[in-house]
Amino acid sequence: MTQAFPLQWPEHWPRTKTPIRHGSMSRRFGTNRDEVLRQLDLLKARHVVISSNIELRRDGLPYAKRPQPDDRGVAVYFVLNGEQQCIPCDKWDTVEQNLRAIALTVEALRGLERWGAKEMVNAAFRGFKALPAEAIVTPYTAKPWHEVLEVSPTASIETIRAAYRSMLHRHHPDKGGSEADFLAVQRAWDQAQKVVS
Numbered sequence: 226m227t228q229a230f231p232l233q234w235p236e237h238w239p240r241t242k243t244p245i246r247h248g249s250m251s252r253r254f255g256t257n258r259d260e261v262l263r264q265l266d267l268l269k270a271r272h273v274v275i276s277s278n279i280e281l282r283r284d285g286l287p288y289a290k291r292p293q294p295d296d297r298g299v300a301v302y303f304v305l306n307g308e309q310q311c312i313p314c315d316k317w318d319t320v321e322q323n324l325r326a327i328a329l330t331v332e333a334l335r336g337l338e339r340w341g342a343k344e345m346v347n348a349a350f351r352g353f354k355a356l357p358a359e360a361i362v363t364p365y366t367a368k369p370w371h372e373v374l375e376v377s378p379t380a381s382i383e384t385i386r387a388a389y390r391s392m393l394h395r396h397h398p399d400k401g402g403s404e405a406d407f408l409a410v411q412r413a414w415d416q417a418q419k420v421v422s
Contacts, residue, residue: 227274227302230281234300235311237405244297244318254279255286257324261301264331268338270303270310279320299323310350370420373413382421389414 227233234240258275265273278294279287298315312330314323338346371378374388392410396402 227276229274229276230278231276232278232294232296232298232300233276233302234298234315235313238311238313240298241315245316246318252321252325254321254324257321257328258285260328261324261331264328264335265301265303268305268331268335270305273301273303275324276300276302277320277324293319297323299327301327305350308350368409368413370413370416373409374417380421382418385414385417385421389417 261275262273277299278296280291281287296315297318297320298313299320300311300313302309302311304310312327314326314330317323317326334346334349337343337349369378371380374385374392376385376388380388389410393407393414394400396406396410398404398407
């Protein structure tokens with residue numbers, strides 16, 4: 226169950242190392258919260274939970290004169306078309322700015338829908354689902370295909386295929402392996418087939 230406090234950041238979603246200071250996006254917490262809720266309501270989203278490290282009073286507003294938390298990220302969870310979605314943001318240096326950025330993101334997605342690009346909106350929301358770790362690894366941090374498959378980069382296609390099948394069996398989630406490793410093996414095999422003839 227998703228909770229509003231403390232922050233429940235989506236698993237495997239990358240974090241911003243250095244938030245940006247940006248004064249023009251600041252508004253009060255309540256105003257930004259209301260705008261996120263309004264935009265999501267217009268999108269017909271349901272079961273909205275705004276998760277952050279801001280402790281709220283019973284009226285949904287933060288306690289007065291409390292400093293910004295160390296982790297200023299915000300993750301907004303909701304159900305859209307029967308599917309759980311999450312839009313997280315920690316790019317800005319205050320909770321209020323991150324909340325405002327999420328409101329603007331939802332507003333832009335609603336604009337795409339109104340302008341006839343509904344499939345683009347669906348594709349964007351597929352991206353907001355909880356992603357497996359391998360899906361968000363950048364090309365700069367991913368292991369080369371031959372390291373994933375534990376073969377020489379000059380191995381024959383037969384040797385690579387045998388290693389792929391062995392690794393696929395070893396990392397299959399139904400056999401106790403992790404989904405991230407299983408998908409990494411599949412991706413490595415796809416890359417190997419493109420490189421090795």
